[in-house]
Amino acid sequence: RKEVEQDPGPFNVPEGATVAFNCTYSNSASQSFFWYRQDCRKEPKLLMSVYSSGNEDGRFTAQLNRASQYISLLIRDSKLSDSATYLCVVIGYSGGGADGLTFGKGTHLIIQP
Amino acid sequence: DTAVSQTPKYLVTQMGNDKSIKCEQNLGHDTMYWYKQDSKKFLKIMFSYNNKELIINETVPNRFSPKSPDKAHLNLHINSLELGDSAVYFCASSPGRTYTFGSGTRLTVV
Numbered sequence: 001r002k003e004v005e006q007d008p009g010p011f012n013v014p015e016g017a018t019v020a021f022n023c024t025y026s027n028s029a030s031q032s033f034f035w036y037r038q039d040c041r042k043e044p045k046l047l048m049s050v051y052s053s054g055n056e057d058g059r060f061t062a063q064l065n066r067a068s069q070y071i072s073l074l075i076r077d078s079k080l081s082d083s084a085t086y087l088c089v090v091i092g093y094s095g096g097g098a099d100g101l102t103f104g105k106g107t108h109l110i111i112q113p
Numbered sequence: 114d115t116a117v118s119q120t121p122k123y124l125v126t127q128m129g130n131d132k133s134i135k136c137e138q139n140l141g142h143d144t145m146y147w148y149k150q151d152s153k154k155f156l157k158i159m160f161s162y163n164n165k166e167l168i169i170n171e172t173v174p175n176r177f178s179p180k181s182p183d184k185a186h187l188n189l190h191i192n193s194l195e196l197g198d199s200a201v202y203f204c205a206s207s208p209g210r211t212y213t214f215g216s217g218t219r220l221t222v223v
Contacts, residue, residue, distance in 0.1 A: 046211060101146075105154065105155050
């Protein structure tokens, strides 16, 4: 079983619609969770952290369900500029220190005018 | 000022050659990483260095060797390049939970 799994898409969504992505992770000891965004031929950039209580940043809402080991991202009122690949990311910790980021394969989102 | 800079941005080379990719960060972060993004766009960690100590070494071929002359630099040296090494290599640095990535080096082995 892969450590972090996402539906690769692509998700084709009309501008203004609401879209949601889910992601599951296998390591129950994972400590921190994030959504990153990667534009074509660019580096990944942090979109938002994900907290157990759920958190919102403008049109973006992220939620974590530790019991079911899944993470979600909701984008409301989608814009053309939201077109990108969205990467689900977890961090686990071992005795020697941080394990670094473990990435899902990403979900490709295309917002259509 | 670029926080994490990698050079070169593009690298085209023949099979069997040895090449290096350089990475520098001016953020004062303790840990630096190398990630590989293959043709299927999957990002996978290769190495990390914390205060000049290798603390993660994933199952990558020993043709790949990270070299860190100081805390601000983590270079990636690749011996005997193979076609399958073609990918985008990203350097990153982190003080803990947040990560900053370089813009990537697109390596093409022909």
